[in-house]
Amino acid sequence: MSAPRVLFVCLGNICRSPLVEGVARQRCAEAGLAVEVASCGTGHWHVGEGADLRMVHAAAAAGFDLSPHRARQLRAADLDAYDLVFAMDSDNLRGIQRFVTSRSRAETGLFLPWTGAAPPQDFPDPYYGGPEGFTACVALAERGVAGLIERLRRR
Numbered sequence: 001m002s003a004p005r006v007l008f009v010c011l012g013n014i015c016r017s018p019l020v021e022g023v024a025r026q027r028c029a030e031a032g033l034a035v036e037v038a039s040c041g042t043g044h045w046h047v048g049e050g051a052d053l054r055m056v057h058a059a060a061a062a063g064f065d066l067s068p069h070r071a072r073q074l075r076a077a078d079l080d081a082y083d084l085v086f087a088m089d090s091d092n093l094r095g096i097q098r099f100v101t102s103r104s105r106a107e108t109g110l111f112l113p114w115t116g117a118a119p120p121q122d123f124p125d126p127y128y129g130g131p132e133g134f135t136a137c138v139a140l141a142e143r144g145v146a147g148l149i150e151r152l153r154r155r
C-alpha cells in the first residue's frame with residue numbers, strides 16, 4: 001500500500017495542527033512508518049504565517065522543529081487529496097464536513113478519539129491562554145501520535 005496521506009486541521013493552523021504535524025512527521029520517521037503528513041486551518045486569518053512562537057518554543061523544548069511551517073487554509077480539494085483528515089476539535093470537524101461530498105476520498109474524524117488517546121476528545125486551543133497550555137499541547141500531541149502510529153501499523 002502507498003504511504004497514507006494524513007492532514008491535521010485546527011482553526012488557525014499556527015498552534016495545534018502544526019504541532020501535531022511536526023510530532024507525527026518525526027515519530028513516524030523514527031518508527032520507520034511511511035506516512036505523508038500536512039496541516040491546515042479552517043480559518044484564513046493566519047495564512048502564510050509561521051507557527052505561533054509560543055508553540056514553536058514549547059515544541060522545540062521537547063525536540064520538535066516547527067520552524068519550516070507556513071499556515072494555509074483548508075480547501076475542498078483536500079478531501080480528495082488526503083486519506084485521513086483529522087480535526088483537532090469538534091468545531092474544526094464541522095468546518096471540514098462542509099467540504100465532504102459522497103465522492104470524497106478522505107476519512108474524517110476527531111484526532112484524539114480516532115487515535116484511542118485518553119480524554120479529552122477535543123484538543124484544547126492554547127491560543128488565548130498561558131504558556132502551560134502550550135506545554136500541555138505537546139504532551140497531548142505525543143499521546144495522540146503514539147495512538148495514530150499504532151492504528152496505522154494495523155491497517
Ligand code: 4NP
Pocket residue numbers: 010011012013014015016017041045125126127
Ligand atoms: P490553532 O489556534 O487553531 O491551534 O492554530 C488558534 C490560532 C489563532 C486563533 C485561534 C486559535 N485566532 O483566533 O486567531
